[in-house]
Amino acid sequence: MYLTVSNVTKRFGTFTALDDVSISIEQGEFVCLLGPSGCGKTTLLRLIAGLTDIDSGTVSLENGVLSDLPARKRGFGIVFQSYSLFPSMTVAENIGYGLKIRNAPQEQITARVAELLEIVKLPHLADKFPGQLSGGQQQRIALARAIAVDPRVLLLDEPLSALDAKVRGSLRDEIKQLQRSLEIPTLMVTHDQEEALALADKIICMNHGVVVQAGTPEDLYHRPATRFVADFMGVSNLVPTAVIRQEMPALLAERPDGPDEQFDACIRPEKIQLAADPSGMATVRSVGFLGNLTRYNLDSALGDLVVETHGSLGITEGQKVALQIAPTDCTWVVNDGTEVSE
């Protein structure tokens, strides 16, 4: 384990922001903290950075306990959502600031700044001030500033959220490339599951101040542990055990033991096969065209279902359809009472 957070608890007054949270990051790993707003993910990142005091628990790096160190002595890099470049310094001064504090010689700073400007592909902006840059450029510079000091850990606090969609996509790819080539252990906070899926080696999904599930993106998407994760990681059809037993008992094959209320079936929309069938168990309520995908909303004996197919099946509203679901495509998730969104 490179960076370890053990049993950390943080309260703000009576509100418990983090409740006995433990996570870890391996050398060179890209970890995403994913969760809805207010789940405690930003608080966790700030605790790791040393920007907020811990109530109980520890943060340690390679067995050295960090919790006592103020942020400035931890040697981390951080990128915030926005507004974090120093407005009174040029781009070059911003990037070189950490090295200057470390009393690096001027030639070394100049060389390092030039190198980093090349890396983030903005060498022509060295003498500009932050106010003259676009949002995407500012975040690139903020990234360069964070990695200029060869940080032991790179912390990213929703770095893409303030950008518009197109810039977000390209910067996302760049962050990934950069992290892979520099192999800096990285922790990124995000509420965007697509972003987490695209970037992370490991996703830590949080809700109400606790870690709900940690694992690879594939794990979290295909094998969510709870209704909350299933719903947060994309569209899913969640069906109670009793309904499955009555309508599609074959799907019970993989179900863990436990009372009916304990587990629900989770079936991703692309895992359901549709066929027009006048005696089918479902009726098409609406059809949505999403470009490469077609989305069908069905009324069925299993309840409301969402089905997505590549291309169109030529099925229209009001038609009866038959459903086919493989038992291996049905995962069982803990029923934590989460209401399905949408």
Next chain:
Amino acid sequence: MSVAETRATAPKQRWWMDSDKLLAAACILIPLIGLTLFFLYPMVIVFLRSLTTPDGTYGLGNYAEVLSSKGFWRATQHSMTMGVATTVVSVFLGFIIAHGLHRCAFRGKWLIRGVIVLPLLAPSLVQALGLIFLLGRNGLISRAIGIELDIYGFWGLLIANTLYALPQAVMIIGASLVLLDARTYEAAEVMGAKPMRQFRDLTLPAIFFALLNSAFVVFIITITDFGNAAVIGGDYSVLATEIYTQVIGLRNFNMGAVVGIMLLLPTVVSYYIERQSMKRQQGRHATNVQKFIPSFYLNRDIPMAAACFVVVAMILSVIGVVIYASFVKLWPYNHDLTFKHFNITLAGGYASLWITIAISLGAAAGGTVLIFIMALGLRKLSGGIAQAVQVLAAMPAAVPGIVLGLAYILTFNSTATPLYLLYGTATLIAVINFYHYHTQAFLTVMTGFRQFPSALEEAAGTLGAGYGRTAVTVVAPFVAPMLIAVFFFLFMRSMVTLSAVVFLTTAKLDVAAVTIMRLDDAGLTSQAAAFSTCVMAVVCVALGVMKLGLKLLSRSPKLNKAG
């Protein structure tokens, strides 16, 4: 490692190990000591002295004596009448001018904007002086119409106070008008509301608290002002002049303290209400306001423009006549121009002008630094102490200058403490000027700090910068415009203030505003005018330098805030 062991190592109590927190504590502590020593302590002393009876015991004897004296009740009644009358007139005119500036379309607004702040650039008694030159026995207007007006007393004081308070009213009401979003008016327009209806339904409710606020500010300014009352009040005694009479005329310090406490009461109450209504107004602040650009309506804009320019003409003539009179050979008989009045030999000549400039520079520099480090400390500290400091920092505005001045003479002219060493020094005058205007300076800097994104500070911290370094390289450049504004605010106020310093000047140490009062008292009105002109010139230069500095700052790309 077990859970229990991990928990045991949880760090918390070692804040004193952290040099940043030590620095923050020092940042709070130094200004706090200053506030305690130079504000709280003198105020306690003045309170105790008001309770000290002639035989040396504590009791309410002084209060009983003051409350049974006719002079006190007359002064109180005058102060209140004057306060209410000035408030009504100033808020009304202030609203007209602010509305004209922000919601009407006509030319020449730059002139209004420029002239309206003039009274702030001059010692308060300049309005009074100007009125005497215009409407006094030898006034230009009195002589022109051939009627001898009695300008000394209620009416003269009302006009002088109104001119003095008007800029504040215009600024407060204007600030709330700027915040009105053009889109709400467009929506009302589309829904069929006529301009008058829009004014009633949209404008008035939105600026209600600003009107209230400006009313209390004007009221405080009026009842605490000393300069105008001293020069043009005549027999119309008010509380501020009553204190002066008790202390300087009758050498009765304890009675002066009693009247000071009595003057403090309405001021503190007004100030409290004003702060409350200000909070309500701030709650309405919207971000992203679409600026309203008025279009021309004949029936509205011609009368509004006329009203605005009449007021502007009055201010210009009152202040202009002082400058003019300072160059006139023998007022009012010989209007040949001359520089001879500038050859001031009485009352120490120009020595007091130079010393006032030095004092003002000191108050401005020291004050700006103190306020800056205080704001830095408050950023790091939270909880009870921070709140107490904020309350304390906001208190001096509730204390009339003349009361603070009295408190200082009672405190520093006593050999009981080593603080006596400060008595009679220019340093003490710089100190009183800073604490007199502490609140406004503090609030300005805090506004700047509130706009400072914490991400900047955290980014600097994560990069390895300590708090001291962050303060100098990141925070200070960000709040530079506020610091410049505060520096010049303190400088300009120190140049012109009279009430707080009138008790602290000595035979050897005089300041500009007091010299003007002395010259006027001695009947040397032309020389008083000349001296006023010099003070105004210095302040105008300072204002120009400030505008230039702010302009250069805002032009530099550094200040185009990231985003």
